Amino acid sequence: MTKLLKIGELAKLSQVSVETLRFYETQGLLSPKTRSDSGYRFYSVDDQQRLQFILHAKKVGFALQEIKRLLSLKTDSSQHTCEEVKNYTGVKIREVEAKIHDLQTMKQALDSLHQACCGGKESADHCTILNSLGDPELFSRHSSANAH
Amino acid sequence: MTKLLKIGELAKLSQVSVETLRFYETQGLLSPKTRSDSGYRFYSVDDQQRLQFILHAKKVGFALQEIKRLLSLKTDSSQHTCEEVKNYTGVKIREVEAKIHDLQTMKQALDSLHQACCGGKESADHCTILNSLGDPELFSRHSSANAH
DNA sequence: ATAAACCCTAAAGTCTGCTATAGAGTCAAG
DNA sequence: CTTGACTCTATAGCAGACTTTAGGGTTTAT
Numbered sequence: 001m002t003k004l005l006k007i008g009e010l011a012k013l014s015q016v017s018v019e020t021l022r023f024y025e026t027q028g029l030l031s032p033k034t035r036s037d038s039g040y041r042f043y044s045v046d047d048q049q050r051l052q053f054i055l056h057a058k059k060v061g062f063a064l065q066e067i068k069r070l071l072s073l074k075t076d077s078s079q080h081t082c083e084e085v086k087n088y089t090g091v092k093i094r095e096v097e098a099k100i101h102d103l104q105t106m107k108q109a110l111d112s113l114h115q116a117c118c119g120g121k122e123s124a125d126h127c128t129i130l131n132s133l134g135d136p137e138l139f140s141r142h143s144s145a146n147a148h
Numbered sequence: 149m150t151k152l153l154k155i156g157e158l159a160k161l162s163q164v165s166v167e168t169l170r171f172y173e174t175q176g177l178l179s180p181k182t183r184s185d186s187g188y189r190f191y192s193v194d195d196q197q198r199l200q201f202i203l204h205a206k207k208v209g210f211a212l213q214e215i216k217r218l219l220s221l222k223t224d225s226s227q228h229t230c231e232e233v234k235n236y237t238g239v240k241i242r243e244v245e246a247k248i249h250d251l252q253t254m255k256q257a258l259d260s261l262h263q264a265c266c267g268g269k270e271s272a273d274h275c276t277i278l279n280s281l282g283d284p285e286l287f288s289r290h291s292s293a294n295a296h
Numbered sequence: 297a298t299a300a301a302c303c304c305t306a307a308a309g310t311c312t313g314c315t316a317t318a319g320a321g322t323c324a325a326g
Numbered sequence: 327c328t329t330g331a332c333t334c335t336a337t338a339g340c341a342g343a344c345t346t347t348a349g350g351g352t353t354t355a356t
Contacts, residue, residue: 008302018303019345027343038352039304056250061209064343073261082266089262096255100248102204107244113221114237118230156332166333167315175313186322187334212313 004033004042014051021051029054029068060099152181152190162199169199177202177216208247 011018021041024030030050032041043051050071057067070092073085159166169189172178178198180189191199198219205215218240221233 006303017345020343022304023344036303036352040352041303057254058343059209060247060251060254061207086262086265089258089265093255093258093262096251096258099208100251100255103208103244103248103251106205106208107241107248110237110241110244114234114241117234117237154333165315168313170334171314184322184333188322189333206313 002045004044005048007032007041007043010043010048010051014048014055016051016055024051024054024064027064027068029064029071150193152192153196155180155189155191158191158196158199162196162203164199164203172199172202172212175212175216177212177219 005013007018007021011021021030025032025041030047033044033047034042036042053071054064054067057070058064062070069088073080073088153161155166155169159169169178173180173189178195181192181195182190184190201219202212202215205218206212210218217236221228221236
């Protein structure tokens with residue numbers, strides 16, 4: 001019997017537009033727990049958490065359809081065999097690991113840039129490590145095919 | 149005097165289409181080092197590395213315009229003040245850290261799913277940890293506004 | 297009891313990031 | 327010296343992820 005949220009309330013809390021929420025519903029990503037007699041959407045705390053997952057996954061580069069599939073592992077578990085789940089999660093784990101690796105590399109480049117930079121008003125070409133972003137060694141390995 | 153690559157060669161090596169490379173040029177992301185008299189594009193090893201950076205950044209959810217800006221720190225260093233660079237990199241570092249955090253959380257959820265799952269032919273609702281993806285604790289903190 | 301604020305659907309429009317098409321020039325191999 | 331693979335520009339088209347518009351109900355605060 002916890003509080004249910006109207007679409008505008010959820011939107012505000014989650015920093016998305018109400019239109020986006022309605023759009024996600026058409027895409028089968030997030031449906032409100034219930035509707036009022038007049039058709040108003042009411043979202044539960046679970047719905048809110050599901051939305052957080054969607055937003056975080058999106059932020060790190062997953063497409064909505066991918067996210068839908070990730071979520072379906074939870075939602076429709078009886079529809080999948082263990083074998084399927086094992087294979088799919090295995091693939092996704094490697095994908096996530098590659099993304100983490102790329103981000104760590106990028107962070108290093110940004111860190112060295114940030115530290116080398118005096119932060120003053122003068123032109124940034126005195127920051128000799130600006131080239132850190134272009135270091136040949138940085139991203140040279142594991143140029144895996146893009147899963148798209 | 150190292151080898152220069154024609155567009156088709158770079159495309160094949162980098163696993164993108166030639167059209168994508170021409171498109172990136174129109175967007176100011178990647179221009180070939182030189183052109184032949186007849187207009188053929190010729191890409192250097194530096195260009196190739198720049199492309200790798202673009203592709204990796206894209207994979208982890210940066211928009212092309214963001215990537216352009218990241219690259220401009222390197223390319224047009226004399227156009228930026230140290231102050232600017234310091235501020236911008238500071239922001240981006242925090243953004244990257246948040247992405248890494250999200251991915252690590254996601255990896256944990258996928259890992260527990262993967263391990264709990266027997267991998268057999270039976271229905272996956274026997275994998276009781278399927279709920280790991282929906283753990284309330286997972287993404288509940290740091291619901292930062294999306295930088296868009 | 298009425299106006300402001302909020303919600304609904306349906307459909308069209310927008311922006312990003314490509315992808316495809318058309319028409320033509322270039323280049324390497326036989 | 328021609329044929330087939332490759333390249334060029336310019337333009338149109340497309341998929342994904344929203345956003346806006348139009349027209350109309352619902353709630354709630356005064």
